[in-house]
Amino acid sequence: MAFEGLTERLQNAMTKLRRKPTVSEADLRETMREIRLALLEADVNFKVVKDFVKQVRERASGAEVLKGLNPAQQIVKIVNEELTSTMGTEAVALNKSDKIPTVIMMAGLQGAGKTTTAGKLALKLKNEENARPMFIAADVYRPAAIDQLEQVAKSIDVPVFQLGTDVDPVEIVRQGMQQARDQHNDYVIIDTAGRLQIDEKLMGELVNIADLAKPDEILLVVDAMTGQNAVETAQGFNDQLELTGVILTKLDGDTRGGAALSIRAVTGKPIKFVGQGEKMTDLDVFHPDRMASRILGMGDMLTLIEKAQQDYDEDQAQKTMEKMRENSFDFNDFLDQMEQVQKMGPLEDVMKMIPGMANNPAMKNINVDPKDMEHIKAIVYSMTPTERENPDVLNPSRRRRLAAGAGRPIVEVNRMIKQFGQMKKMMKQVSSGNMNGMEQMMGGNMPGGKMGKLAMNSMARKMKKNKKNG
Template sequence: MAFEGLTERLQKAMEKLRRKPKVTEADLRETMREIRLALLEADVNFKVVKDFVKKVREEAAGAEVLKGLNPAQQIVKIVNDQLTELMGEEAVPLNRAAHIPTVIMMVGLQGAGKTTTAGKLALRLKNEDHARPMFIAADVYRPAAITQLQQVADQIDVPVFEKGTDVDPVEIVREGMEVAKQNHNDYVIIDTAGRLQIDEQLMDELVNIKQLVNPDEILLVIDAMTGQNAVNTAQGFDDKLDITGVVLTKLDGDTRGGAAMSIRAVTGKPIKFVGEGEKMEDLDVFHPDRMASRILGMGDMMTLIEKAQKNFDEEQAQETMDKMRENTFDYNDFLAQMDQVTKMGPLENIIKMMPGMANNPALKNINLDPKQFAHIRAIVLSMTPEERENPDLMNPSRRRRLAAGSGRPIVEVNRMIKQFNQMRKMMKQVTNGNMSGMQNLFGGQMPGGRMGQMAMNRMARKMKKDKQKRIKKLRKMRKKR
């Protein structure tokens, strides 16, 4: 996942600062040196790093910070605030036209994921706005580009306007816009041609399309794994087209994350979306404050909660919460919850959104292979209905039968049952507002130190409030019935 190396370096620098009873000017200089090196190693633009470090030092050098209560904590907050400001402070929504259709022009180099991102964006618009988007296939140069767009469109049931590869792209866009107006499509997403590098012919074509349709959005799709080249690409496209926003793809890959932290500062244009997976649903709004928290290892509870709300059935979730609190959570519930969790995305990404978990040593020993879910499912499905409803029945002879029935080693069956029992105990404590169960999992020390403790306490309070809201909603629903 992006930022892992940077997060680890920054966490170490901050932890070293926290351990000091008193923070001196020398300590601050040493911390700033480590932050500067960490950012440069993450491939953040040199000028951006220089300006960032200068701002943090100026904010933190005041006597009020160094001599005040918890100076290390205040410096962490300053770094967090400056990271947020560097990446744009707040999420920037899509530009929408006053009258339909809203025209979105997708641009970028070959291999950045432009066509797939166009599909992800169309699906998001369908799901959130109940919109009727349409694609225009304006890439007539890349082999099978139109076929790829059609395959993406078929997955999400969105129409494609195309005229083959022998028609001028500008003419294709002209005719496509007429069709979109006739069909009253809410959005038109133009999939334009890319190149291996910026050239004059490509830019002239894109400028002509822009002049023809006057798009509401020109979204530059950039591969986050290209590092500083991503910033150079953004500058090149912005100079010619005056882009309105950026979409960063492959942010879940082995990338140092420098592009995300440099693009806004260098171009002045916002990052609007990030792609963190291969599924059509894996396109998220870019929130600078949440990304800053993730970079500092403080988690991203808001995104985690949003993902949960989007993927979990509310009434079923309330029933599960009640079962956890009453300690009647069984293997049937466990299987249902496991299915819903897998819809939220790769498990390692979900765990790392929890405070202090981005580089937690405990994670390094956890096997996050997706096949493990299939193995767990096989074990649970090998149980009798009675065993699934009563987890306490699992004696040694039953466990041996499960191992034989599921084709898994007995040690794996024992481990799964032990983890299930630990989780059941912990979730009972969490749902009752007692975080000691979570704390015990980490040897009495909450992940992320005090920041992690505070974040987890906030989560517990939010869970209680959400629970009360759900109860009220369910009562209203039952009255209507």
């Protein structure tokens, strides 16, 4: 997961600050030194780091903050706000034409994931706007580039206009644009040729395509794992093409986060989307404020809620809430919930969106193997209908039978049943809005401290309100 190293370093610096009853200028200098080192280690542009540290120090210095109420919390708030500002303050929507089609031109180096990202964007437009996009295959150089685009397009049921590899790309775009107008496609997504490095000849071709198509968006796809190179690539393309935005790919990989924190500040161009997975649905709008919260280990409840709304069946969710409240949640419901959660992505990534969980000791190095989820399912599938509906009947002999049926050790069966019981208690606390009992059950260590508790209480209130309105 991206930013783990940066999150840990920044969280450690903030934790040291919070432990101090008062905060002096010397404490602030030490904190800013640690923040500076953390950002540089994350491969953030040196000038961006320098400006960021200067801004935070200027806002945090002086009696108003250092001698005020909760100075450490105020400094954390300032760091959060400056991180958000560095990445662009707010999400930036796609530019849309007053008349169809809206033209989106994709650009980028080879290997950044441009063609796959074009597919993800087309699917997002189909799902969210009921749009009718069309691809134009303008990469005639890379072997099998057109075949790859057609495979991606087929998987999401989007048409491709192509004239093979022997026609000039500018002519392909000209004819493709005419077909899109004739067919009344809402969007045209032009998949241009990638390159191993910024090349004058091919860059000239991109300029000619842009002059012809007059795109509403020129989106540069960059690999977040390349760090500072991603920023240099963005500068190089922007000098020639006048980009309108950037899409960061592989943000779920082993990346230190430097590209995300540097691109907007260096180029002035917004990050519009981020790719965080291999599925065609794994393309998200980039929200600077939410990313800043995640970097600081504060979680990302809004994105988590949006994912839940997107992937959860509303009627099924309402029934589950009723069962949680009545404490009648059983293993049948548990199976349904597992399948719903799996749709949202890797469990460790989902958990880290909860305030305080990103750097919680219990989450340290957590890596939920998908096979573990399948093992749990196998244990539940081995249960009789009575056992699923009445977990209390699972005595030792029945558990041994489950272990044999699922091909899992008895200790694993016992652990799963115990965790299921604990989860039921937690669910009842959340659904009833009684967070005090839940906090005691967790040993008084509510994830994220006060912020985590406030977020969880807010969710509980929303649950109660939805029930009342429903």
